[in-house]
Amino acid sequence: MTAGMLTEPQLDPMGALILELRADADVAALVDTRVRGYQPAPGDALGPGEYRPFVVLQALTVMPHARVPVTWAEYAVRTYGATPQGAWAVWGAVVKALHEVGHRTTTAGQLFYKSIIVSGGTQDEDPDTHQPLVTGSVQLIASLQSVSIGS
Numbered sequence: 001m002t003a004g005m006l007t008e009p010q011l012d013p014m015g016a017l018i019l020e021l022r023a024d025a026d027v028a029a030l031v032d033t034r035v036r037g038y039q040p041a042p043g044d045a046l047g048p049g050e051y052r053p054f055v056v057l058q059a060l061t062v063m064p065h066a067r068v069p070v071t072w073a074e075y076a077v078r079t080y081g082a083t084p085q086g087a088w089a090v091w092g093a094v095v096k097a098l099h100e101v102g103h104r105t106t107t108a109g110q111l112f113y114k115s116i117i118v119s120g121g122t123q124d125e126d127p128d129t130h131q132p133l134v135t136g137s138v139q140l141i142a143s144l145q146s147v148s149i150g151s
Contacts, residue, residue: 010064013073013142014057016106017098017115021055026093030086031055044080051082051131053090060137069144070113077120077136084123084132091121091134098138109146115139 014037021027021035034044034054044054055077062073079094081087099117106112120136 008145010062010071010144011108011110011142011146012059012062013071013106013110013112013140014059014062014075016108016110016112017057017075017138017140019107021057021094021097024093024097027055027090027097030081030090030093040080045126045129045131047129051080051129053079053081053086055079055090055094057138064144071140071142071144073140073142074118075138075140077117077138078133079135080126080131080133082132087132087134088121088123091136094138095120095136111143113141113143115141 018035018037022033031053036056038058040054040056044052046052058076060074060076062071064071077094079087079090081090095117098115101115103113116139118137118139122135124133124135125131126133
């Protein structure tokens with residue numbers, strides 16, 4: 001393989017990140033399985049008095065490295081809560097689940113070398129529903145393709 005050339009299509013790490021957050025006990029205790037990619041699912045973003053906690057990840061950049069088959073992917077993270085304190089609690093659980101987590105292999109065989117919270121803790125509210133939220137971003141160093149690990 002020539003440096004930088006891929007032999008298979010680039011994998012998207014977002015699905016594995018979503019699964020990691022859903023599987024984390026602290027995140028799940030707050031949002032159940034309401035961890036989404038790109039935008040909230042129907043029934044997540046409700047009006048005042050009906051707010052439910054949930055998480056949305058959105059790709060900011062998932063570019064392949066020029067010479068090695070990895071990506072330094074960056075994802076926006078939006079954590080929603082019924083109150084500003086609830087949104088912060090969800091943010092705190094996401095930070096615990098992803099910040100400075102070492103290497104691991106996803107169920108698809110993709111390697112995650114490291115994940116780091118690189119910005120965030122910014123309190124805000126959703127412009128449409130006025131639901132409290134906290135925003136930030138996570139950077140993930142990941143393989144672009146699945147790898148087989150010999151036994």
